[in-house]
Amino acid sequence: MRLVLDFYNRLHIAGYTGLTAVLVTGFLLVRSGSVSIGTATAAALYFHSLFTPVNSALVLLDDAQSATAALARLVGVTDQPDPEPGRAVAHPQEPGAAPDRAVAVTGVHHAYETGRPVLKDVARTLRTGERVALVGPSGAGKTTLARLIAGVHRPTSGSVLVTTGTEEPGNGLPVALVTQETHVFAGPLADDLRLARPDATDTHLRTALAVVDAADRVEALPDGLGTIVGDGGHRLTPAQLQQLALDRLVLADPPVAVLDEATAEAGSTGARLLEQAADRAVDGRTALVVAHRLTQAAAADRIVVMEGGRIVESGTHDELSRAAGTYAVLWAAWSDTRGTPL
DSSP: OHHHHHHHHHHHHHHHHHHHHHHHHHHHHHHHTSSOHHHHHHHHHHHHHHHHHHHHHHHHHHHHHHHHHHHHHHHHHHHOOOOOTTOOSEEEOOTTSOTTEEEEEEEEEEEEETTEEEEEEEEEEEETTOEEEEEOSTTSSHHHHHHHHHTSSOOSEEEEEEEESSSSOTTSOSEEEEESOOOOOSEEHHHHHTTSOTTOOHHHHHHHHHHTTOHHHHHTSTTGGGOEESTTSBOOOHHHHHHHHHHHHHHHOOSEEEEESTTGGGHHHHHHHHHHHHHHHTTTSEEEEEOSSHHHHHTSSEEEEEETTEEEEEEOHHHHHHSSSHHHHHHHHHHHTTSSOO
16 A cells, blocks of 8 residues: 555656646746746646546556566466476375375475575475464465465475375365465356366255355355356355355365465455355365464464564464464454454
């Protein structure tokens, strides 16, 4: 917000400065008899009319940058080389290995641009069936770590190992990533859900919807599972979109789930219901939850606190709340803004 305010302040200051200069110049020219009052007034009005579309064009630069970033992603996907042999994310359980180790992050460093590290020597282990909350201030590296574990990116150095008990975990997907950006494809809702499991029957879909407490809402739609959604179809609320993503997670049935602020779009009114749906969706799985609401962190088995690209604290909610560290400060601020902890 500070960046946005500074941007608009500079636009307004530039406009006022230019208009003042025109008015002062006009005043001096009128006083000397070089131009008429009408000419000076017209010049001021022309300048004012000119500056408004210039401001609008500058504001549109934000949309242009977003479009450029989206195009770069498309090009990046088409240019992405095929995975190298032996570089798969998931590995079967090795004989003699610790049976409770689902994810092992060892000495991970990562940088999107050379010389600008985002993660620095991160090491952490997620035990099988454990729910770990990842918290910290904005820019701490939480989303980057989540995407490395999900296999979206590869670390600059170090290793991320996801261990499964079988050769084909779940439906063949070792790790599933759910973010706050959920896309709905145009077509029947059932087809949209089957993206996660093409062979799922309507019974499978309804069972998965019941897990995330969305079965009744789907049945209430005009045509139930056959309701056309997406562009030109039935409009889904932000909470329904996130339930759709969680339902895909249940259908994919991966042993490891990564939730990156997966309940952020619900708003305050639907936050509690969506958090409960997320809890049921990851029940029985190893889960890493990037928590934007600290109530999610408080309910986790373990909390990992990141700051400046490093892990600075780790422990349970009670342990970290009593310590005078980063989490205690975050929890105090969260609790104070709500009167009592939710």
